[in-house]
Amino acid sequence: MNPKTLLLRQVNPAWIQAGRISSQAFVPTLKDNGKLSVYNGDRWKPSDSHQHFESQGLLSMGVAAASCHECQKIGIPYEEDNIPFEGHCFMDFRSLGSSAQKRAGKKLAKYARERGFLFTKPA
């Protein structure tokens, strides 16, 4: 991975309203234990990552992304752990409190909104 590598995030349908992605999509929930799951964009095409995600019975309305460089800029570490599949990465929020997580999530969501969806599920 390099600074330009995109970290692909699957966006739950409930977190899109009138085309806008919620910053919730970039903040880990309780089940994530501070590790926000993303796909390594160097190894996964957005459309393939979407297909892979939904093949597990999970719902995604589309694929948004922040780059490794953007994560570095706002101080969010990331790592490719390849668990549970090759190319699985996570953004590491574990050292942040709730308010700092919101700050980071808002910044990541802003980058993703500016970039636009890389893939949207066909209607």
Added chain:
Amino acid sequence: MDKHIETIFTPRFVGSRFEGHRLPLEFLDDLQVLGKINTTIAKWLWKQNNVGRKRVPNGFDKGVSYAITDIKAGSTMPTVELIAPKVGLFPTQYAEYFQQAPRKLTEAIQVLDEGGDPTSVLPQEILQMMETFGASLRPDELVEFNPSASKPARFTPSNRKRLIVQVSKDRQYTKAGFLRGTLSELDKKRQSFHLQLVNGKTISGSYGKEFKEDLMDAFSEEEDNSQKLIAIHGTILYNAQDFPITIKLVSEVEFLEQLDVGWRLEQIGELKDGWCENHGEAFDPSHLADLSDRFDSDFTFSYLPHLYPMPDGSISAEWESDAFDISLVITLPSMSSVLHILNFATDESIEMEIDLNETEGWIKLNTHLEEKV
């Protein structure tokens, strides 16, 4: 001819809309129905006393009329009077049936209020006429038919529903209300339409000529090819499980903003358990409706928020401008909330708790938004 005038009903309307002796205009129709029901009960009573007679005598209700004369001080209690002809000093021979009729109706409503079967007091076809009374009562409103008595014969929306469902052929009932959706079909010749509801189901409705233009506008697409969001107000037929069946009468076509709060919260209310990667519980629609009502009454800022569900059962309201990203996480049903404001230019953020149960909380929220967005 001299007239005999007598008060037959002084129903007490209870609820915030009726405070200050106010009676919303739509209830005048309801009071008019009481007159019709009274005459029908009077005829039925006569037949009960004259077994074998299929029709009341000619002139039975000749000269009989009803009037609303007064709204009594202290609460909203309109007075419904019976005006009957007099022969000499006395009312005509049939007047007693018209005088007994209100007591029968009140008795039937008391039985209903106590959970009993009102058809033990009045026949089904007469009780069916009560469908046109109280259709616009809201959940926190009621009418007492015998307000001064220890058993006030309360006619509540749920009593009304139980009554109409029981006496209707198809176990259905009507009430005034509105449904949000998009127009999926419009038949100008038949003056009918299909409304696709927020939950994706489609129901039919019919409309009067005066709504043709509004409905044609609603049927046309927005510039981005999306469908216009609307709310159709009117008389809606429901089944006993409260699912809408058809819109029987349109009284208003309301155009909604793209970010309409009620619409979005209704959409969130459709989420099922496990909606967020097998986590996240379904929301309680009544909690969402309460939040929608508070937005309606207390949110004054010009820009509506984007609203998103959270897996812990709270709602995230989000606004953004070039300089700020603002989120308000609202816990339901407590309505406690946390406002988080991030300034992109300075990279500073602030966080504060706001109690949205209190009007002051909404004022605080509106003020922060006015300053930042």
